[in-house]
Amino acid sequence: MMKKLKTRVVKKNINPEWDEDLTLSVAEPLPVKLEVYDRDTFSMDDKMGDAMFDIQPFMEAVRMRLGNLPDGTIITTVKPTRTNCLAEESHVTWTNGKVVQKMVLRLQHVECGEVEIQLSWIDIPGARGL
Template sequence: MESSPKTPESNGSGHGLTNAPSLMEMLLGLLRVRVKRGINLAVRDVRSSDPYVVVKMGRQRMKTRVIKKDVNPEWNEDLTLSVSDPIQPVKLTVYDHDTFSKDDKMGDAEFEIKTFIEALRMNLDGLPSGTIITRMLPSRDNCLAEESCIMWSGGRVIQDLCLRLRNVECGEVKIQLHWIDLPGSKGLY
């Protein structure tokens, strides 16, 4: 009985050439970014702005709806990013929607999720709701406008952030983070 030679198409494993993990196997889970509201955003039109927010992580890009003529908009909109690398920063940019010209940039901010992921990896079951796990203070190294707390609330870890926008004269954006575990993903552990 003669065995057939191993060709690139059949490496003997029955799985073709690649042993690369699937996208699901590389994912840690989903980061839900609730874009709550903007505070004192810059004026880019005559008396106001038509702001929307773009959130990016790696190649992913999500955006909120446009709020017309409001420098203190309330979006309360959830944007969901898939996370495979917890070291990768999340970038947030506010734009003014213009109908007949390129949208104007109204500032940007960046935040890390490493500390948030570390809190998720702790065994927190049994803690009372409202327990603060970690506090993060504003510094030159981050875009925080005020103290940010990672807390255990209603059986899950959440983080509220108030981000000071950079590269603009004024403006802050309030967001909240929470995590979604994905069945079939690598997970956090």
């Protein structure tokens, strides 16, 4: 089953910034598909592109149960390839006491466009561990 998360709508902006936190429960480290749509009032919303990204390197870093690393330590690096949507090299780091990965994703099925995202692991009390 595919879970959909939605951000708020940014109106009248060709370079929108959402700067929102979305929480996703991860049962399996499957690739994640991100879809970007515009919002139309009187017609169907138009798909503006999509991107897939692999959370496996991020999840492997989380499973290491690291601690007491210097802030900003690079745990692993993910390079752009023909099979991922990375626009540039991405690092999984230890930042402010948690595993973090920043990514710039090149949108597919569109003339041009990029989306910047950041993953960070949050332990939820009572949730089953990895």
